[in-house]
Amino acid sequence: MIRFASLLEGLLFARGRTTVLALLRNYFETTPDPDRGFALAALAGRLDLPVVGAGLLRTLASARTDPELFATSYQYVGDLGETLALMWPAEGSGEAPRLSEIVSGLRDTAKADRPSRIAAWLDASPPAARLALLKLVTGGLRPGDMAGPARRALADMSRGHVTETQIEEIWPALSPPYEALFAWIERRATRPDTGGHAHFRPPMLANPLEDAELAALELADYVAEWKWDGLRVQLVGGADPRVLSGNGDDISASFPDLAGALNHGAVLDGELLVTRDGGVAPFADLQRRLGRRAPGRAVLERFPAHVRLFDILCDEGEDLRELPFASRRARLEAWFARVRPARADLSPLLAVSGPDQLRRLCAGTRAGGVEGLMLKRADSPYRAGRPPGLWWEYRGGPFNIDAVLMYAERGPGERGSFYSNVTFGVWDGEVLVPVGKAEPAEGVPIGIDLDGWVRQHTAARFGPVRDVVKSLVLDVAFDGVRRSPRHRSGITLRCPRIVRLRPDKLAAEAGRLAHLTNFLAGDDP
Amino acid sequence: MAHRGPAHPSTWLTVRPEGLYCEPGGFFIDPHRAVERAVVTHGHSDHARPGHAAVLATAETLAIMRARKAAPASGRALRYGETLAVGGVSVTLQPAGHVLGSAQIVLEHGGSRAVISGDYKRRADPTCAGFVPVPCDVFVTEATFALPVFRHPPPAAEIARLLGSLALFPDRRHVVACYALGKAQHLIALLRQGGWDGPIFLHRALQPLCELYGEFGVELGALRTIADLGLEGPGGIVLAPPAALDERWVRELGEPVLCAASGWLRLRKRALQSGAELPLIISDHADWNELLATAHDVGAPEIWVTHGREDALIHALGQRGIRGHALRLLGRGEEA
Ligand SMILES: [Zn+2]
Ligand SMILES: [Zn+2]
Numbered sequence: 089m090i091r092f093a094s095l096l097e098g099l100l101f102a103r104g105r106t107t108v109l110a111l112l113r114n115y116f117e118t119t120p121d122p123d124r125g126f127a128l129a130a131l132a133g134r135l136d137l138p139v140v141g142a143g144l145l146r147t148l149a150s151a152r153t154d155p156e157l158f159a160t161s162y163q164y165v166g167d168l169g170e171t172l173a174l175m176w177p178a179e180g181s182g183e184a185p186r187l188s189e190i191v192s193g194l195r196d197t198a199k200a201d202r203p204s205r206i207a208a209w210l211d212a213s214p215p216a217a218r219l220a221l222l223k224l225v226t227g228g229l230r231p232g233d234m235a236g237p238a239r240r241a242l243a244d245m246s247r248g249h250v251t252e253t254q255i256e257e258i259w260p261a262l263s264p265p266y267e268a269l270f271a272w273i274e275r276r277a278t279r280p281d282t283g284g285h286a287h288f289r290p291p292m293l294a295n296p297l298e299d300a301e302l303a304a305l306e307l308a309d310y311v312a313e314w315k316w317d318g319l320r321v322q323l324v325g326g327a328d329p330r331v332l333s334g335n336g337d338d339i340s341a342s343f344p345d346l347a348g349a350l351n352h353g354a355v356l357d358g359e360l361l362v363t364r365d366g367g368v369a370p371f372a373d374l375q376r377r378l379g380r381r382a383p384g385r386a387v388l389e390r391f392p393a394h395v396r397l398f399d400i401l402c403d404e405g406e407d408l409r410e411l412p413f414a415s416r417r418a419r420l421e422a423w424f425a426r427v428r429p430a431r432a433d434l435s436p437l438l439a440v441s442g443p444d445q446l447r448r449l450c451a452g453t454r455a456g457g458v459e460g461l462m463l464k465r466a467d468s469p470y471r472a473g474r475p476p477g478l479w480w481e482y483r484g485g486p487f488n489i490d491a492v493l494m495y496a497e498r499g500p501g502e503r504g505s506f507y508s509n510v511t512f513g514v515w516d517g518e519v520l521v522p523v524g525k526a527e528p529a530e531g532v533p534i535g536i537d538l539d540g541w542v543r544q545h546t547a548a549r550f551g552p553v554r555d556v557v558k559s560l561v562l563d564v565a566f567d568g569v570r571r572s573p574r575h576r577s578g579i580t581l582r583c584p585r586i587v588r589l590r591p592d593k594l595a596a597e598a599g600r601l602a603h604l605t606n607f608l609a610g611d612d613p
Numbered sequence: 614m615a616h617r618g619p620a621h622p623s624t625w626l627t628v629r630p631e632g633l634y635c636e637p638g639g640f641f642i643d644p645h646r647a648v649e650r651a652v653v654t655h656g657h658s659d660h661a662r663p664g665h666a667a668v669l670a671t672a673e674t675l676a677i678m679r680a681r682k683a684a685p686a687s688g689r690a691l692r693y694g695e696t697l698a699v700g701g702v703s704v705t706l707q708p709a710g711h712v713l714g715s716a717q718i719v720l721e722h723g724g725s726r727a728v729i730s731g732d733y734k735r736r737a738d739p740t741c742a743g744f745v746p747v748p749c750d751v752f753v754t755e756a757t758f759a760l761p762v763f764r765h766p767p768p769a770a771e772i773a774r775l776l777g778s779l780a781l782f783p784d785r786r787h788v789v790a791c792y793a794l795g796k797a798q799h800l801i802a803l804l805r806q807g808g809w810d811g812p813i814f815l816h817r818a819l820q821p822l823c824e825l826y827g828e829f830g831v832e833l834g835a836l837r838t839i840a841d842l843g844l845e846g847p848g849g850i851v852l853a854p855p856a857a858l859d860e861r862w863v864r865e866l867g868e869p870v871l872c873a874a875s876g877w878l879r880l881r882k883r884a885l886q887s888g889a890e891l892p893l894i895i896s897d898h899a900d901w902n903e904l905l906a907t908a909h910d911v912g913a914p915e916i917w918v919t920h921g922r923e924d925a926l927i928h929a930l931g932q933r934g935i936r937g938h939a940l941r942l943l944g945r946g947e948e949a
Contacts, residue, residue, distance in 0.1 A: 094774075100881075100885075101884065101885070101889065101890050101891065101892065102890060103871075103890055104868070106868070107782075107870075107890065110781060110782065111781075114781055153761075154928075154929075154932075156925075156928050157760075157761050157925055157928065157929065160760065160922075160924055160925045160928075161760050161761055161762045161925070164760055164762070164922070165762055165880060166882065167881070170762075170880070170881055171762060174761075174762035174763075174764070174879065174880075175760075175761040175762045179764075214766070215764070215766070215879075547885060548882055548885040548886055549882065550886070555885075
């Protein structure tokens with residue numbers, strides 16, 4: 089736990105991706121199994137532990153500290169867990185528990201006995217490890233989005249023997265502490281056998297297409313589809329059916345209705361939607377299902393899940409990803425006609441005659457669960473990530489971008505007690521740069537409690553401004569882009585408004601600065 | 614004849630706008646503005662103000678005041694343990710372990726004894742004489758880190774973290790932000806103890822005091838300056854004052870690892886605000902445990918608390934049967 093805690097500290101203060109990767113690699117190379125595997129799972133938010141309520145902190149504080157000293161200290165420090173970790177009365181000179189001991193200990197200890205077990209671990213740990221321990225057991229460990237950097241660090245550690253994509257594919261099919269994965273990376277064993285589990289295939293993503301580029305595209309080479317506004321999923325049929333998120337996380341438990349319909353041997357790519365009266369329900373309905381494990385009957389009936397299919401990656405064990413899109417589409421249609429799967433339909437192909445027709449089509453797409461158009465090269469193989477020139481997404485205007493929440497301030501007037509005035513940014517290479525500031529529009533339901541989120545994810549305070557953990561994605565609509573030498577990004581958005589929060593998206597998936605600077609083409613320098 | 618007991622220090626040691634005043638001696642202790650007569654505990658600028666007419670202090674503190682352009686019109690040096698009668702008070706200086714020349718002021722008058730700690734620490738520091746507890750009736754203590762959340766880790770462990778980072782990033786310069794008086798020299802000594810034999814580069818603002826330490830016999834080993842950086846290979850340790858980190862030479866270092874050394878970095882928000890990638894918790898002040906241990910060691914029934922957050926300390930002293938009392942002095946800055 090001491091090593092894991094010092095890794096977390098290092099990651100918290102690290103400034104560049106190079107440092108993050110070096111810290112991760114050094115940790116994985118010098119920490120034995122099974123601790124490093126549990127750390128990997130915790131970093132990626134994939135460590136399933138029985139959660140101890142935050143009430144534990146108060147319980148331990150009143151059992152082990154002087155109430156007046158605790159209150160004064162808490163007022164000064166501002167964080168309950170940190171206060172307790174720092175003023176915990178023992179000096180931590182014993183043998184600190186290993187991360188793996190904590191994981192198995194929590195699982196093996198009855199709920200009522202957990203506080204005393206945790207207190208004993210705290211007694212044996214130095215302060216930094218006490219803080220990490222308290223955050224871990226109360227579910228407050230938020231190392232930011234470390235899954236991507238961890239994959240890269242593991243690939244680096246293998247010295248070219250295993251690629252990031254290979255790790256991404258196999259990781260979701262394995263469970264912590266991933267000893268077989270480390271053995272493969274260290275060439276002590278061959279690629280782990282995932283048994284009957286069909287593993288995850290990292291999804292292919294589209295590049296944003298601007299109006300100016302649309303005219304330049306050789307449209308005859310492309311096939312068009314709607315871009316659906318739901319959750320990207322991968323359906324893995326077979327003996328052990330799974331519903332995987334675009335990130336590879338297993339979300340079958342949240343969607344038993346879908347998982348129960350996977351009585352076939354295909355791996356399919358599609359968009360998860362909630363339907364209502366035969367049509368696509370608003371995104372808010374889908375949010376009622378997201379993150380809810382084991383939903384009850386009423387929820388299942390009221391918000392039925394449905395998948396709109398657009399690709400087939402595997403059929404009865406045959407990997408189809410190298411086939412051109414047109415051939416895969418033919419296989420998908422034939423498969424669909426043969427299997428007639430429940431809770432699924434095909435995303436229709438759209439006729440394309442020219443840029444103006446596409447613009448008109450796009451102009452009519454604001455409703456009905458559509459957020460734009462997809463243009464896919466008919467000869468494109470299925471490639472993980474965002475390969476250039478193969479798939480495009482076209483949204484017309486007004487424009488939207490996924491931005492990451494960076495800072496928050498209290499709103500004006502009536503909103504003065506809420507952190508509703510936020511600064512958001514997009515990726516410039518490996519760093520986030522702010523591109524605008526906005527408040528959620530009045531009366532627009534944004535999905536989750538923004539103020540609460542900000543309070544829980546504050547990393548630092550600078551006067552009235554809270555610097556937050558960079559992990560929440562916002563869907564921001566805007567009318568255009570303006571040059572602004574005052575801003576680090578060199579640009580600012582015109583009339584930005586927060587359309588909604590996207591807790592379902594990862595910060596790494598947010599938009600890139602180059603996409604916004606494209607809007608400046610043609611304007612005076 | 615009426616019998617008179619010892620004169621309690623509260624009858625002859627009082628707070629005035631300029632600072633703590635010893636009436637029978639006619640002098641202030643660490644006054645925050647210029648006065649006729651002052652006794653100065655140590656050379657930090659919130660204790661050693663410029664412009665005094667006469668100052669009594671250790672020779673080291675007087676030299677530091679001269680180096681920092683805060684020299685008094687006349688200075689009188691006193692060795693540790695040497696006693697001087699000033700008016701109706703006898704004044705003795707005893708080591709405080711804070712920085713070179715730092716002293717506790719021991720005052721005796723009318724049969725009672727008060728000790729003013731100045732800033733102090735209890736851990737061994739090869740760059741200054743170690744703290745000596747002096748039994749007294751009233752102990753006037755600093756309280757910079759007077760909350761139970763402040764328990765400094767062993768300095769050797771923090772230095773090991775710095776050396777670990779140097780091993781992981783051998784090609785990156787490690788720039789440690791630290792103050793010129795005390796912290797810089799303490800860090801150099803700790804690095805030597807930790808086995809670092811690579812180069813240590815000093816920002817020019819740190820050089821004069823390091824040289825002054827050398828003149829007083831504190832061995833800091835070979836030191837380079839940042840002007841030598843261009844001649845040297847990659848890596849190594851650079852010490853610079855926090856204000857110098859915005860200067861051009863830092864930008865020319867490529868991808869340095871910025872480090873900071875202070876007791877405040879124990880708190881996460883402070884560490885994040887510092888902007889350092891490697892916050893080191895190294896302090897020249899007593900931590901919570903040491904404040905309480907010192908209260909016990911000097912055996913004073915009454916402790917006056919200056920210079921910090923007194924509430925928690927007074928509460929904890931009360932639990933130990935010691936009367937605590939907050940002394941409101943103006944003009945104390947926040948120290949590292
Ligand atoms: Zn000082
Ligand atoms: Zn001070």
